[in-house]
Amino acid sequence: MEIENRIERIKKQLHQQSYKLTPQREATVRVLLENEEDHLSAEDVYLLVKEKAPEIGLATVYRTLELLTELKVVDKINFGDGVSRFDLRKEGAAHFHHHLVCIECGKVEEIEDDLLEDVEKIVERDFTFKIMDHRLTFHGICRNCQQLKKGE
Amino acid sequence: MEIENRIERIKKQLHQQSYKLTPQREATVRVLLENEEDHLSAEDVYLLVKEKAPEIGLATVYRTLELLTELKVVDKINFGDGVSRFDLRKEGAAHFHHHLVCIECGKVEEIEDDLLEDVEKIVERDFTFKIMDHRLTFHGICRNCQQLKKGE
DNA sequence: TTGGTTGCAAACAGTTTGCAACGGT
DNA sequence: ACCGTTGCAAACTGTTTGCAACCAA
Numbered sequence: 064m065e066i067e068n069r070i071e072r073i074k075k076q077l078h079q080q081s082y083k084l085t086p087q088r089e090a091t092v093r094v095l096l097e098n099e100e101d102h103l104s105a106e107d108v109y110l111l112v113k114e115k116a117p118e119i120g121l122a123t124v125y126r127t128l129e130l131l132t133e134l135k136v137v138d139k140i141n142f143g144d145g146v147s148r149f150d151l152r153k154e155g156a157a158h159f160h161h162h163l164v165c166i167e168c169g170k171v172e173e174i175e176d177d178l179l180e181d182v183e184k185i186v187e188r189d190f191t192f193k194i195m196d197h198r199l200t201f202h203g204i205c206r207n208c209q210q211l212k213k214g215e
Numbered sequence: 216m217e218i219e220n221r222i223e224r225i226k227k228q229l230h231q232q233s234y235k236l237t238p239q240r241e242a243t244v245r246v247l248l249e250n251e252e253d254h255l256s257a258e259d260v261y262l263l264v265k266e267k268a269p270e271i272g273l274a275t276v277y278r279t280l281e282l283l284t285e286l287k288v289v290d291k292i293n294f295g296d297g298v299s300r301f302d303l304r305k306e307g308a309a310h311f312h313h314h315l316v317c318i319e320c321g322k323v324e325e326i327e328d329d330l331l332e333d334v335e336k337i338v339e340r341d342f343t344f345k346i347m348d349h350r351l352t353f354h355g356i357c358r359n360c361q362q363l364k365k366g367e
Numbered sequence: 368t369t370g371g372t373t374g375c376a377a378a379c380a381g382t383t384t385g386c387a388a389c390g391g392t
Numbered sequence: 393a394c395c396g397t398t399g400c401a402a403a404c405t406g407t408t409t410g411c412a413a414c415c416a417a
Contacts, residue, residue, distance in 0.1 A: 081396090082396085082397095083396070083397075085390095085396090085397065088397095104381090119399085120400065122401095123399070125381095125383075126398090139295065141295055143291065145380070146380090172342065185330065186353060190358070191361065192324070195318060195356065197352065198352045199350070200351075201348075202347050202348045203345045203348070206343040206344065209343065234372095237371095273375095274373080274375080274376095278373090297381080298405090
């Protein structure tokens with residue numbers, strides 16, 4: 064099963080830096096894996112983890128998410144409301160994926176395609192800037208809301 | 216003088232929506248104009264405004280910045296620390312400009328060029344997503360820090 | 368006199384931290 | 393016994409809100 068594999072790999076990653084995959088941490092990772100497309104906030108993760116491990120504390124979830132961010136297992140993102148969201152990094156993905164945020168319904172869609180190769184070349188050349196990562200978000204109206212507006 | 220012109224224009228924009236350019240608001244706008252390249256946080260703005268108008272309250276600054284954001288005079292941005300920063304929109308700029316954030320020294324550089332035209336066409340076509348605005352940030356190492364690293 | 372605006376303080380939301388207790392090695 | 397980890401509560405930070413006072417039209 065895919066999930067078990069990924070947990071095993073994360074476990075090894077933790078061990079390499081002499082951290083442990085405690086039950087609380089495992090439960091947290093499991094929630095992230097099971098809701099991979101969902102852009103959960105720390106609070107969201109907390110509530111979901113609580114269903115399986117009711118004794119867990121919010122602080123532990125925060126600490127785990129911070130740890131996972133350091134290990135680059137997840138990315139901490141921020142769509143402008145004051146809330147951090149956490150996104151699993153795809154295996155071997157060199158770059159952060161992009162997001163489409165609908166300003167009508169708030170839905171967030173992900174784009175895996177690397178659209179920025181050309182743009183990055185230009186930036187690196189013209190600004191002598193060594194790019195390590197990027198964040199690209201489009202704000203607009205999603206397919207669904209476009210349909211709804213037509214019917215108005 | 217350039218600044219006076221821009222204030223005059225913002226004043227008109229406010230009046231059109233029956234808001235007033237009060238002394239506090241003017242002082243706030245002035246600070247933004249005088250620190251145009253600086254990506255100030257609300258707190259930053261507050262401290263700078265206080266030098267000229269010591270009686271102003273933090274809440275007023277927040278309310279003014281919110282108002283200016285609504286009017287699209289400024290853009291509210293967010294580089295991942297928990298702080299909102301405010302950036303004057305260039306006159307007539309259809310799109311938000313881009314940023315280069317240096318992960319060594321924290322400096323933020325701006326790019327005015329619209330690099331995303333082609334990418335946007337692809338996204339609008341492939342995802343049926345009507346793009347209204349975008350945010351693009353590159354994280355990496357700036358010219359300066361690259362030099363410093365060479366010398367190590 | 369009305370309605371937008373202000374300053375202050377209190378409230379709030381998300382996040383972090385201090386600390387004593389816990390648990391595996 | 394040690395040391396990383398946990399849960400809890402308190403602290404903190406950035407932001408928002410309620411409200412009485414204010415001020416220009």
